[in-house]
Amino acid sequence: MKKAFKRIFRTGWLNFKRNSYLSFGTTGVMALVLLLFSGLMVLNYISGQIVTGLEDKVDVSVYFKNDASEDQVISVKQDLESQPAVARVTYISKDQALTDFKAKHAGDALIQQSLAELTDNPLQSSLNIKAKESTQYASIVTFLEGNKLRPVIDKINFYENEAIINRVQGISRGVGNWGLVATLILAFIAVLVTFNTIRLTIYNQKNEIEIMRLVGGSNWHIKAPYLIEGGLYGVFASLITIAVFYPTLWFISSKIGILIPDVSLIGYFVANVFQFIPIIFALGIALGVLSSYIAIRRFLRV
């Protein structure tokens, strides 16, 4: 059994080597397909980062009336924190709000002057709420509306933010759905191209397959070296893909970084190198072996 495997591997390797011209072409096509997949992964990552960035910017603030005591605000905060949909609640006291405001407009003499003339702090204390998912803000607001301390709440800015929140959700859904559709279509084309290339390679050898059958080769003996050959196309195509992908990524990463400062492409793909490389190899080998398997089936009718 071990001997048979060794022999099959050797034959597959010899076929690959001796067929170098065709192997080169097939490997090239597969490498292109794998690069396409890598490109899709990059696009998915970038669009995911953009959507996450947008979602991060969405929040809801609850402003309290001036007569609300700190205890009441803290009580509302605790109520909110007990909600499973809430990721975090930040309490901003009147004083804190004023300090922030001053800091924000430190360069604006007019505002500084106006503030100095005020004897009272005009700003309200507030709670800043972050939901785990952007879809959950509506239910959090409904919860607040029903709270026993609703009378001390002045306003909830959800109603102003609602349009933006909905739009971000729309973009997020769109990117997800269209990304999936595009990936599926491209993956289908990729499989078709690879399959066809390998089928042509094997078609070239249909006389050989016929001869193997004539000298009494069993289907398995004929098929196995072709499957190995297909797997080898995958291995070499993956190597080429990785060798092209990382330098390219390094090159474009800085340019993407200028456009979208939060995204570090090279950082992400280097950090996930032990996931990315096995995925590319698994994809390449599976594509090669599967295409060979389907392609050779029709030549094997006894």
Add this chain to the structure above:
Amino acid sequence: MIELKDVSTIYEDFLALDGVNLEIKDGEFVSLVGPSGAGKSTLLRLMTRELKPSQGEISIDGINIAELTNKEIPLLRRKIGTIFQDFKLLSRKNSFENVAFALEVSGAEAEEINEDVPKVLNIVGLTDKAKNFPHQMSGGERQRLAIARALIHRPRILLADEPTGNLDMLNGYDVVKLLMKINEFGTTVILATHNREIVNIVGRRVISMEKGKVVRDQIEQGKYII
């Protein structure tokens, strides 16, 4: 022993074999002659189960080969050596590997292969061409390589379909001499050809075919007569 009982083969609407009855005993040397399209190749392809008869029965050693399963067909083919006009060698394999492949598919051990292949290459006179690929060899050498491959299983039956068709007289004569030598060791040889000189040199049983029928069967000292 090979037995054909009332065998007919129809290719779409062409009658390639028409009610053929034959009996070939172990150790015979049979020349199968006739013009192109007489049904010689069809007859040979029936014996290796490349084709199934449309009607009738073919048995080898008492087994009706039409009833073989897909798994049993390779086993039948290992019992029968076959050589062809166009040699049918594996172009991506060298001489040694071409012969070795026939052994590998039957699950032979590496030691057996390394021992048997040089022996059989020696029989056909190709010892010094073991590393050559088919395209680096002459027609006569390729046909001898094909014979070596056919012999590697020590087959009981050797089918030769126009083996001299692509060779000049001298090389053709060499190939036929080799077939006669193989026959002397007890292998049944069936030689399909339309080469008159070669048939007359062999001078053994001659079966003449025409339009899918056996028209003459000379058991002894046969000659090519049309």
